[in-house]
Amino acid sequence: MRKRTIVSFLLIMVLLGASLIWISSDSVWNKKQKGTYQISYIARGKKTESWSTIEQGINQAASDLGVEITPIYLSSENNVREQISLLRREVENGADAIVIAPVNSQNMRAPIADATESIPVVTIESTVEELASLPYVGCDNYELGQELAREIIHSGGKGNKVAILQNSLGSSSIKARYQGMVEILQRNGMELFFWEIPDDPTQAYETAKILLQENTVNKAVAFDGAMLESLAKAEKDLSPPGVTTVEIYGVGRTNQVVSYVEEKVITSLCVQNEFNIGYLGVKTAVNMINGQRGENTTVNFSIVNASDMYSPENQRLLFPFVR
Incomplete structure (x- = not known):
């Protein structure tokens, strides 16, 4: 009788252990199933x-x-x-x-x-x-840089002196955009000026403002949204109301950048599907x-300007919060 009791007890313990293992495994599985x-x-x-x-x-x-x-x-x-x-x-x-x-x-x-x-x-x-x-x-950031360069060549009418803002070139995206653009602009005889710009947006604005005042470039381009916003703000603050002295081009999206496109402070903007x-x-x-x-x-990605920024395709890129 005692032997049967011991066997029953061991069987119960084995079943209990198996149940605990199953519950634990099921919990882990459910966690993964739920994607947490x-x-x-x-x-x-x-x-x-x-x-x-x-x-x-x-x-x-x-x-x-x-x-x-x-x-x-x-x-x-x-x-x-x-x-x-x-x-x-x-x-x-x-x-x-x-x-x-x-x-x-x-x-x-x-x-x-x-x-x-x-x-x-x-x-x-x-x-x-x-x-x-x-x-x-x-x-494809290299292709993006080339397409924006072609836009600069075809859409701008102020001249062939182009300032290219240099910042964050250690980033593969910025570097590829820069390389793609420089190749096309040089091939088409544009005169290039390379401006070193700080990464901090406030410092970038002050630096861009000084460089825009000191130089006689016709166009300027930035490769990310924060730098583009700083550049466009500097140009707007330096120019008479409703007039753009230097054509501004760039990559990236902020609400202020979109506003500058609408106001034609930014001539053309390249925006990727962020x-x-x-x-x-x-x-x-x-x-x-x-x-x-x-x-x-x-x-x-798409290149937009004031005339086509409200097309259905471009609206999805410029106003992603309204979906």
């Missing part, structure tokens, strides 16, 4: 409006896919040391994946390569050269967590 992954998004600058559309796409993807996003911005623009530290912190803290806009290609190569040994990493807007397996979501960059960056990260291979994804 922790994904960290690390920008390459401070939290400003120029990143707002990408973040909107990220948040929409988080809502659709049921993941949790930790948005992380730097304390100063293009601070590579801080971005490296934040990347390592998020890996150590147990993030399931990282979506990152690298500050620059050279310095971020080793830290990102190290991170990919532990978790999926997806680069957005900019990428890291020589990491062939690293997925990238963004536009909402899709954010959305597809998160989607790619989730796919990689689930064992799929990370693929490069190229998004569209």
